Amino acid sequence: MADARWLFLSDAHLAPGDTACQGELARFLRDFPGLTHLCINGDLFDFFVGFRRREMAGFETLLAALRDLTGRGVTLHYVEGNHDFCLGPRFAAAYGAQLHPDHATLTLGTQRVWVEHGDLANPAEHLAHLFRWLFRSRAALLLAEFIGPARLQRFGRWLDRATGDAHYMVRATAHPCFRAHAAHRIAAGYDVVILGHAHIPSDEVVEAGGRRGRYLNLGDWLAHRSYVTWDATAGFRLHEDGGAPVTPPR
Numbered sequence: 001m002a003d004a005r006w007l008f009l010s011d012a013h014l015a016p017g018d019t020a021c022q023g024e025l026a027r028f029l030r031d032f033p034g035l036t037h038l039c040i041n042g043d044l045f046d047f048f049v050g051f052r053r054r055e056m057a058g059f060e061t062l063l064a065a066l067r068d069l070t071g072r073g074v075t076l077h078y079v080e081g082n083h084d085f086c087l088g089p090r091f092a093a094a095y096g097a098q099l100h101p102d103h104a105t106l107t108l109g110t111q112r113v114w115v116e117h118g119d120l121a122n123p124a125e126h127l128a129h130l131f132r133w134l135f136r137s138r139a140a141l142l143l144a145e146f147i148g149p150a151r152l153q154r155f156g157r158w159l160d161r162a163t164g165d166a167h168y169m170v171r172a173t174a175h176p177c178f179r180a181h182a183a184h185r186i187a188a189g190y191d192v193v194i195l196g197h198a199h200i201p202s203d204e205v206v207e208a209g210g211r212r213g214r215y216l217n218l219g220d221w222l223a224h225r226s227y228v229t230w231d232a233t234a235g236f237r238l239h240e241d242g243g244a245p246v247t248p249p250r
């Protein structure tokens with residue numbers, strides 16, 4: 001564990017067939033120095049559902065990169081978001097991923113870490129909550145198998161265009177919700193809470209329930225090229241613009 005180097009990243013919102021964006025992220029992951037653990041914290045894809053025997057088309061570049069990483073021994077955790085969900089056992093086996101439909105809990109060094117996409121943090125996102133519940137129901141999964149990946153993807157893209165701008169505005173003005181969500185977990189005994197979904201990178205000390213913890217928001221890969229790293233020496237660090245750390249080691 002002494003040489004472990006973690007990378008946490010979310011909200012790339014990769015579009016099917018966009019090999020330029022997928023290629024850039026694939027190269028970033030492939031060339032990331034010393035990477036031992038990758039944790040994707042949701043919304044890697046703009047719309048992605050796991051099928052029992054089929055794969056959604058147009059994401060081959062990035063999926064091949066994930067398979068290459070785990071093939072060379074990198075541990076892959078995938079916390080599902082509100083745009084990529086129900087990935088299921090076939091996806092886990094194909095890409096060597098450990099799936100977390102709701103959240104992941106980790107211990108890094110001496111710190112207890114809670115990782116969650118964050119779409120449930122904002123009470124104003126009624127529609128997103130409804131879709132999360134609806135899409136993960138057994139009936140929806142059966143219906144998805146019937147509809148098939150190609151038609152479902154067209155539906156997902158339409159849904160995102162129809163609701164995306166409104167959701168973004170709701171998120172952008174709601175950062176206290178994400179901090180409050182983190183405070184709740186810190187009060188419950190976690191030391192570090194990592195969320196995504198807000199598309200706003202953030203690194204804050206949060207005091208709650210007589211405890212002191214840290215709230216990190218990954219921001220997004222889509223616009224900020226932001227991400228978080230952890231190693232035993234530097235601890236957690238937030239990076240922006242695909243490079244230099246915004247926060248010093250602590």
Ligand SMILES: [Mn+2]
Pocket residue numbers: 042043081082083117119196197
């Ligand atoms: Mn999201």
